[in-house]
Amino acid sequence: xxxxxxxxxxxxxxxxxxxxxxSLPGRFFDSFILHGLKIDTIEPGRVICSFKVPQRLVxxxxxxxxxxxxxxxxxxxxxxxxxxxxxxxxVSVEINISYLDAAFLGEGVEIEANVLRMGKAIxxxxxxxxxxxxxxxxxxxxxTKYLAASSKL
Amino acid sequence: xxxxxxxxxxxxxxxxxxxxxxSLPGRFFDSFILHGLKIDTIEPGRVICSFKVPQRLVxxxxxxxxxxxxxxxxxxxxxxxxxxxxxxxxVSVEINISYLDAAFLGEGVEIEANVLRMGKAIxxxxxxxxxxxxxxxxxxxxxTKYLAASSKL
Amino acid sequence: xxxxxxxxxxxxxxxxxxxxxxSLPGRFFDSFILHGLKIDTIEPGRVICSFKVPQRLVxxxxxxxxxxxxxxxxxxxxxxxxxxxxxxxxVSVEINISYLDAAFLGEGVEIEANVLRMGKAIxxxxxxxxxxxxxxxxxxxxxTKYLAASSKL
Amino acid sequence: xxxxxxxxxxxxxxxxxxxxxxSLPGRFFDSFILHGLKIDTIEPGRVICSFKVPQRLVxxxxxxxxxxxxxxxxxxxxxxxxxxxxxxxxVSVEINISYLDAAFLGEGVEIEANVLRMGKAIxxxxxxxxxxxxxxxxxxxxxTKYLAASSKL
Numbered sequence: 001x002x003x004x005x006x007x008x009x010x011x012x013x014x015x016x017x018x019x020x021x022x023s024l025p026g027r028f029f030d031s032f033i034l035h036g037l038k039i040d041t042i043e044p045g046r047v048i049c050s051f052k053v054p055q056r057l058v059x060x061x062x063x064x065x066x067x068x069x070x071x072x073x074x075x076x077x078x079x080x081x082x083x084x085x086x087x088x089x090x091v092s093v094e095i096n097i098s099y100l101d102a103a104f105l106g107e108g109v110e111i112e113a114n115v116l117r118m119g120k121a122i123x124x125x126x127x128x129x130x131x132x133x134x135x136x137x138x139x140x141x142x143x144t145k146y147l148a149a150s151s152k153l
Numbered sequence: 154x155x156x157x158x159x160x161x162x163x164x165x166x167x168x169x170x171x172x173x174x175x176s177l178p179g180r181f182f183d184s185f186i187l188h189g190l191k192i193d194t195i196e197p198g199r200v201i202c203s204f205k206v207p208q209r210l211v212x213x214x215x216x217x218x219x220x221x222x223x224x225x226x227x228x229x230x231x232x233x234x235x236x237x238x239x240x241x242x243x244v245s246v247e248i249n250i251s252y253l254d255a256a257f258l259g260e261g262v263e264i265e266a267n268v269l270r271m272g273k274a275i276x277x278x279x280x281x282x283x284x285x286x287x288x289x290x291x292x293x294x295x296x297t298k299y300l301a302a303s304s305k306l
Numbered sequence: 307x308x309x310x311x312x313x314x315x316x317x318x319x320x321x322x323x324x325x326x327x328x329s330l331p332g333r334f335f336d337s338f339i340l341h342g343l344k345i346d347t348i349e350p351g352r353v354i355c356s357f358k359v360p361q362r363l364v365x366x367x368x369x370x371x372x373x374x375x376x377x378x379x380x381x382x383x384x385x386x387x388x389x390x391x392x393x394x395x396x397v398s399v400e401i402n403i404s405y406l407d408a409a410f411l412g413e414g415v416e417i418e419a420n421v422l423r424m425g426k427a428i429x430x431x432x433x434x435x436x437x438x439x440x441x442x443x444x445x446x447x448x449x450t451k452y453l454a455a456s457s458k459l
Numbered sequence: 460x461x462x463x464x465x466x467x468x469x470x471x472x473x474x475x476x477x478x479x480x481x482s483l484p485g486r487f488f489d490s491f492i493l494h495g496l497k498i499d500t501i502e503p504g505r506v507i508c509s510f511k512v513p514q515r516l517v518x519x520x521x522x523x524x525x526x527x528x529x530x531x532x533x534x535x536x537x538x539x540x541x542x543x544x545x546x547x548x549x550v551s552v553e554i555n556i557s558y559l560d561a562a563f564l565g566e567g568v569e570i571e572a573n574v575l576r577m578g579k580a581i582x583x584x585x586x587x588x589x590x591x592x593x594x595x596x597x598x599x600x601x602x603t604k605y606l607a608a609s610s611k612l
Contacts, residue, residue, distance in 0.1 A: 006235045009232070010229070013183045013184050030212070037167050039163055055181070057182055061244075067223055068182060070220055071219075076163070083159045093603060094603055097249075099245040102244075124404050140422055144404060246400070279599065293585065297400055315541075316496065316535070319490050319493050320490060335516055336473075338515075348466045363488055365486070372533045374530075376533065376554060377524070377529065377530065381526065385469050389462055395519075397520075399557070401525060402554065402555035405552060
């Protein structure tokens with residue numbers, strides 16, 4: 001693609017959103033990602049939830065957007081750390097995601113977050129996204145948080 | 154936090170979004186992230202852009218959401234690969250992000266994406282987010298894409 | 307630490323090795339890491355092996371060196387991809403490791419590698435290192451390889 | 460490759476090392492990796508060094524082993540954090556590496572480590588490996604350390 005086309009693509013994509021969205025309230029990002037998600041299981045250090053890939057979270061290929069996947073690793077992973085007894089929500093240190101398969105619009109997806117380490121300072125959680133029907137992995141991520149953050153603020 | 158509270162927090166956060174959002178059009182995710190972003194520089198293998206952290210992308214701590222940061226690494230990184238001559242937009246293989254500092258609501262942030270490798274099959278791009286005023290790094294990520302994907306589809 | 311001390315530390319550490327080692331044969335690196343490792347289970351897409359942390363692979367804190375851990379993720383992960391039917395050994399695209407606990411000199415460690423994705427072009431494998439006695443995770447890594455590499459050479 | 464062959468390959472590779480190596484002294488791993496490395500520049504938060512890819516660190520393809528690359532990201536990255544004023548050497552939290560090109564036996568390689576964040580608890584450093592002749596990136600890694608570790612021990 002030529003440079004002008006790439007520029008146009010990035011900028012016009014941003015413009016297509018009604019400016020009013022700019023004034024949406026805080027926590028809107030979490031709501032935007034989580035809307036429609038159901039918690040199936042929650043126990044110490046473990047959260048399983050599920051959703052159907054909604055229109056608003058798909059990319060131009062009509063499958064779950066990589067940014068939405070990363071956001072789910074962030075948010076559901078944080079919930080699992082809270083469920084493991086984290087006293088603060090902490091701050092993210094590192095997130096990584098391997099994209100393994102496409103989850104298309106309307107497909108049922110299960111997200112399983114398991115805490116790998118729960119220290120005083122550092123918590124680490126693994127997050128798997130799988131197709132509900134076949135069990136095929138869609139993505140696997142790890143999320144590392146610094147849990148003693150409140151003392152810093 | 155007790156388990157019931159964590160569950161409630163995830164589910165009520167999702168519910169707070171008007172159901173009508175569910176029917177938003179495709180590419181909405183990109184628009185949602187990119188709205189307000191300006192391209193400052195675009196050249197082969199390199200994209201620099203900037204924005205002010207908007208209300209809709211902050212977390213409960215009032216700074217840029219980790220999921221939004223990951224989404225910017227995804228989208229702006231992909232644009233830099235296109236600007237390096239990628240013939241297809243490809244599919245994501247891996248994204249990782251180190252979170253280095255908080256970018257608060259209203260702060261000016263510059264995003265610089267530089268292609269590290271541009272092969273026939275694999276492209277890799279580094280993405281830095283910096284505070285415009287001080288140059289302090291907010292986050293650094295890497296995005297690896299499989300560029301020969303179209304032949305697979 | 308002052309800069310001169312850091313420099314000295316890096317350089318004198320390197321010097322302490324007899325120069326003759328420089329002429330050691332190829333594949334020595336794999337041997338150096340794998341010596342003493344036993345394969346417990348090998349099946350399609352899955353390898354489990356174990357070893358006792360040897361003197362040569364510990365750091366100054368007397369526990370398994372982070373570089374040795376990364377090398378095990380690389381080598382044992384590659385073996386699991388071979389065991390999943392990879393036709394070539396491929397080339398590494400990305401490796402990441404979260405360090406979760408220390409495995410001290412002499413401790414029994416089990417390594418389990420499970421293939422997450424086995425495509426024509428891209429293979430991804432998860433590698434867990436656990437303490438044999440307690441099951442505590444020592445490290446978790448992911449290794450992504452480009453499997454069609456031979457056609458490139 | 461069939462399973463028996465993969466098993467044989469892992470085990471015989473380990474066996475080929477003289478058992479006497481098992482009794483090598485601690486810090487041997489660092490020496491093994493660093494031998495032949497020269498520090499070219501060291502300043503607060505930044506270390507540049509160089510070496511020629513030695514026989515002992517190449518893989519069967521005759522280029523720098525992925526495990527050796529990861530070990531260099533670990534060790535040289537740690538040195539840069541020390542050079543940035545870290546009071547303890549800390550413990551590794553996360554290492555990731557993108558492999559971008561092959562550095563063949565005898566090729567000159569430059570390693571540049573730059574500290575991205577130097578907090579009280581968390582330090583993050585970026586490490587680039589480049590071919591000396593052409594500047595081509597061989598690998599890029601990030602290393603995150605927990606720096607307050609001594610208080611925990």
